[in-house]
Amino acid sequence: MKPARLSLRSRIFAYMILLILVASILIAIVTIKQYREQSREYHDRRLDRKQEQVQSHVEHLINKETTYVVNAENLGYIFQDRDAIYKIADILKLNINLYSLEGDFIITSDTSIRSENIVECLPAKVLNGLQDSEEKKFKDESIFVNEIEYQSSYNIITDAKSKPLGIINLQFEVDDSFENELNEFLARLAFAYLIMFIIAIAFAYYVSRYITKSLKKIGEKLDQTRFNKRNEKIIVENAGEEIFNLITAYNSMIDELEESAVKLAKSEREQAWREMAKQVAHEIKNPLTPMRLTVQSFQRKFDPNDSGIHQKVDEYSKTIIQQIDTMSNIASAFSNFAKMPAQQNEMLNVVEITRLAMELFNESYINYSYDEEEIIAKFDRTQLIRVITNLVKNAIQAISDDRPPRIDVRVFEENNMVIITVKDNGIGITKENEPKIFEPKFTTKTSGMGLGLGMVKNIVETYDGSITFTSEENEGTTFRVSFPKN
DSSP, X not given: OOOOOOOHHHHHHHHHHHHHHXXXXXXXXXXXXXXXXXXXXXXXXXXXXXXXXXXXXXXXXXXXXXXXXXXXXXXXHHHHGGGHHHHHHHHXXXXXXXXXXXXBEEEESOHHHHHHHOOSBOOHHHHHHHHHOTTSEEEEEEEEETTEEEEEEEEEEEOXXXXXXXXXXXXXXXXXXXXXXXXXXXXXXXXXXXXXXXXXXXXXXXXXHHHHHHHHHHHHHHHHOOTTSOOOOOOOTTOOHHHHHHHHHHXXXXXXXXXXXXXXHXXXXXXXXXXXXXXXXXHXXXXXXXXXXHHHHHHHHOOTTOTTHHHHHHHHHHHHHXXXXXXXXXXXXXXXXXXXXXOOOOEEEHHHHHHHHHTTOOOTTEEEEESSSOOEEEOOHHHHHHHHHHHHHHHHHTXXXXXXXXXXXXXXXXXXXXXEEEEEOSSOOOTTTGGGTTSTTOOXXXXXXXOHHHHHHHHHHHTTOEEEEEEETTTEEXXXXXXXXX
């Protein structure tokens, strides 16, 4: 089973919401990235300032305050002298670690950090980074101590003659104000997005409904378009160019359809009359032939002196009268078929009228039943009798010779509709003949012109009713006539 396809309005609505969601996500991603970039630049500049300040304090310590000989071997003593490393770290609010040029640890300003995070020997990437840097500086990745983030940088310490003495490592706590600001901003942004999303849903619903309003009207008109009736044109005000072109094309199609319907109706009427004329001519020729032969035979064999002349005249007369009656019946049948029954606003008891129609038949195997004594409906008395008698005659003519005949006529009410059923146990209708059963001049009998069921259908549909049938070959047929009570 194929999944149900979404309507155009639903798709427009979904696409607009999806577009807003994607735009919101992209804005959030760009915002977070921008904040983090600003945070990184801020901390890099802060680290550079710290480095400059430390460099200034170190130069002052080495060149003016220390009493030790300034060389690589005395570097630890220089920074320990009068707690210099602790003073610098306290002033600048950072941690200082001191390493030799080979990367061996010498001293730190914070023993608590040394016990957990001090590197006893600098890794090769730090030494290579310092070696490759023109400024003799290297920024390492941030480290975390007790869930606190620290930035770390390495500088080479030199004496007054720019001779390398050692490596100083600076570590300071990363300011989380940017992260807090980011979280606050995202919270505000989420609230703004929520309000915007609610507004967007309402706006998308309105826009999608407005866009598809004209299309929906066109769709309804297309569903109502029928070939056999007059169709209304579509009139939509303030339609867009595409919708206007579609409406124009539809209205043009309606004009062409009406012209085609008129031409087809005219052609069908002409064809129907041609067929009817052929049928009338054929049916009239059938009795004319025996009439001609009878007259010619009478003319050849007429003898006034014949003692049995009066008997022969009576026989010839009966034969001619019989054929004349046949022609009269043919004319009456075609006349009744061609005559459209006029709608009479006559309220009658269908049960009683059906009973009157059944009195025309004396066959003992015809049974009549009804659910109520009185079912009132609007129908023409004569036409209703004609419907019932034609169906019963059709059932009688369908009787099979290999079993006892039975015909059941029933009248009842169902969903404010009058239902008349005529059921027989006759020969039934073949699958091949079922589509043609209501066609004029179609018949499976050796006699008759096949106009009875066509006339019944014509009468019933005039009163907004319908006639259907179910049949099983060699089992029987049930005709069902239904029409509204009023």
